[in-house]
Amino acid sequence: MTPNIEFRPDPARSIYVQGDIYEDLVDRLTPQIIKLQNQSRDPITVYINSDGGDPRQMLNLLRVIKAPNQDNDSSCRVITVVVTRAYSAAADLLAFGDYALAFPDSRILFHGGRFPNVSTLTAERISVFAQYLRLANENSALELAREVEIRFMFRFIMSLSKFEEVRQKENKPEMSDLDCFLSYISQYISESGNKILEKAKKRYSRYDELVDKVLKAKGKAKGEKSSAQWEGIELKAIIDFEIQQNSNNPDWSFRLDGLENLTDDFLLFRSYQNVSQNERFKRICSWYGMFLVDNEEAKEINKIPDENERINKWTERVNPRLRSIWSFFVALCYTLQQGEDEFLTALDAYWLGLIDEVIGNDSLPHMRGIRERLLDEKQPDAS
Amino acid sequence: MEKRYTRKKEKDNSILTSLDKELNAALEDFHKQHGNDFQALVREVKESLKKQNKIQSHDITSYQI
Numbered sequence: 233m234t235p236n237i238e239f240r241p242d243p244a245r246s247i248y249v250q251g252d253i254y255e256d257l258v259d260r261l262t263p264q265i266i267k268l269q270n271q272s273r274d275p276i277t278v279y280i281n282s283d284g285g286d287p288r289q290m291l292n293l294l295r296v297i298k299a300p301n302q303d304n305d306s307s308c309r310v311i312t313v314v315v316t317r318a319y320s321a322a323a324d325l326l327a328f329g330d331y332a333l334a335f336p337d338s339r340i341l342f343h344g345g346r347f348p349n350v351s352t353l354t355a356e357r358i359s360v361f362a363q364y365l366r367l368a369n370e371n372s373a374l375e376l377a378r379e380v381e382i383r384f385m386f387r388f389i390m391s392l393s394k395f396e397e398v399r400q401k402e403n404k405p406e407m408s409d410l411d412c413f414l415s416y417i418s419q420y421i422s423e424s425g426n427k428i429l430e431k432a433k434k435r436y437s438r439y440d441e442l443v444d445k446v447l448k449a450k451g452k453a454k455g456e457k458s459s460a461q462w463e464g465i466e467l468k469a470i471i472d473f474e475i476q477q478n479s480n481n482p483d484w485s486f487r488l489d490g491l492e493n494l495t496d497d498f499l500l501f502r503s504y505q506n507v508s509q510n511e512r513f514k515r516i517c518s519w520y521g522m523f524l525v526d527n528e529e530a531k532e533i534n535k536i537p538d539e540n541e542r543i544n545k546w547t548e549r550v551n552p553r554l555r556s557i558w559s560f561f562v563a564l565c566y567t568l569q570q571g572e573d574e575f576l577t578a579l580d581a582y583w584l585g586l587i588d589e590v591i592g593n594d595s596l597p598h599m600r601g602i603r604e605r606l607l608d609e610k611q612p613d614a615s
Numbered sequence: 616m617e618k619r620y621t622r623k624k625e626k627d628n629s630i631l632t633s634l635d636k637e638l639n640a641a642l643e644d645f646h647k648q649h650g651n652d653f654q655a656l657v658r659e660v661k662e663s664l665k666k667q668n669k670i671q672s673h674d675i676t677s678y679q680i
Contacts, residue, residue, distance in 0.1 A: 390653040
């Protein structure tokens with residue numbers, strides 16, 4: 233395979249994120265980054281050995297690397313590599329790379345945000361902090377989803393050919409694609425990774441029922457409504473959902489636990505609305521639709537000359553099959569950004585779609601292989 | 616002297632970047648040849664590494680895809 237620089241770490245064009253990610257690290261790396269950007273617009277590699285730090289500074293670092301130049305050239309592509317550890321904000325940095333790799337013995341940890349060194353906690357402060365953290369974690373989950381969506385769906389697509397085998401092995405011919413996928417990857421994932429999958433499954437199941445209930449309520453509503461009125465309808469449906477979910481618990485009330493759940497469920501539904509109706513989902517459908525239909529149909533759709541029309545056609549065709557996978561994927565991102573300390577191996581991160589490649593493991597398909605293979609075919613003498 | 620309104624270049628509304636398009640083309644090409652048999656990709660990568668005498672002798676756990 234002819235190496236393609238878009239997918240290969242390059243120590244000659246790299247920076248090292250070592251230690252905590254705070255303002256001083258970003259300040260220290262900025263001159264080096266600017267120099268690399270001015271030398272060329274080739275990818276910049278970010279080697280990571282970090283326990284994390286301030287998520288805002290992590291994003292600042294990425295912004296500096298992807299900054300434009302005066303000629304409006306494309307941003308430098310970011311290739312991230314975890315060498316030994318990428319925890320917390322450093323794990324986000326790893327996943328946010330345009331192409332993300334891990335050395336085989338590295339460890340990765342995603343978790344929710346926290347406030348360091350809060351020495352005095354009053355009831356009011358706790359409430360403010362809780363609300364802030366909830367919104368920050370929701371934001372982080374959506375950012376993570378945006379960055380890894382293509383990878384995760386690629387994992388699903390590359391596992392498709394194994395689903396019939398899973399159905400036969402479990403003797404469940406009606407098993408859904410999602411259940412087949414989760415059953416298949418769970419055999420390659422560590423105990424920690426499987427704990428995360430279980431939590432994500434619970435969240436997804438709740439998601440499914442909740443979304444169904446709210447969409448039914450919205451479907452019955454008639455006439456023009458303002459955003460706030462629609463939100464009111466959603467909240468009323470969620471209240472009914474909560475009461476129904478807790479009908480067997482005589483001690484449950486909105487005052488004690490329910491209000492917090494109500495807020496979480498409302499934000500959960502909002503996140504579903506955000507991701508399910510946007511251009512990014514269409515992009516997924518257009519990329520992977522061909523693997524979900526027969527060859528003749530794929531050829532016909534790909535003949536559509538107008539790009540946007542073609543993308544819309546793919547979305548219409550494969551939406552039903554990808555929707556549940558997508559919803560689970562969002563639940564997984566939430567689980568990762570809200571969870572506590574479950575350390576992932578490089579293989580966990582690969583199978584969960586958080587990274588593209590485990591360095592040195594040639595048994596795991598990756599986009600680099602696909603791309604370099606095509607390059608070889610176009611330039612056979614180069615290989 | 617001329618005073619003429621010049622239309623600005625139409626914004627590219629495509630949701631696919633140029634690298635997306637290249638990758639999409641690579642995926643399409645792969646799909647044409649191998650469908651969704653991604654183990655074929657694994658085999659091709661291993662063949663390529665063998666040609667370059669780069670297959671390691673130590674054990675790397677294989678995953679059947």
